[in-house]
Amino acid sequence: MKSRTKRGDGKGVNETSKIERRVFPLKLIAATLMTGMASETANAQQGSNAGKFGNGGQGSLRQPLPSPFTGMDATFTQLTIQPGAALSRPHTHPGFVLGYVIEGDYLFAINNETPRVVRAGEIFYEPPGARHTTHASASPDQTVKLLAIVIGPLDEATKAPAR
Helix, strand or coil: CCCCCECCCCCEHHHHHHHHHHHHHHHHHHHHHHHHHHHHHHHHHHCCCCCCCCCCCCEEEEEECCCCCCCEEEEEEEEEECCCCCCCCCEECCCEEEEEEEECEEEEEECCCCCEEEECCCEEEECCCCCEEEEEECCCCCCEEEEEEEEEECCCCCCEECC
């Protein structure tokens, strides 16, 4: 029987991968925001809500991306899904989506695949043009909070009804 591979720090490879998956979205957010910080400093200082989600944490923030991603932006949207809320209608996004579940258990599926549960601290991915077919709380009594980052064409709508 093979023993589980250990790293030099005493953590198993699977344990390290889980930690890295939880830290990745935070690193991505920090890197994306830092790339546009210098060019956006003057604009951010002009508005009191610059760089903050509106409506008590709801809403979206957009960040133009630098070269080699010229012509694209990152849209950060914090979502709260109430328990028992109706499933959202199928929709698509013009670019790819990186999602991070902040709180709760999120029921997620694309392209009519079998829905899966994404738990707090885990991430999900939608390729460009995928049909997002399931979006709900996995529990009838638990709110879900998540951060969705859509990387797509500059200033284009981030969501469209599925055809």
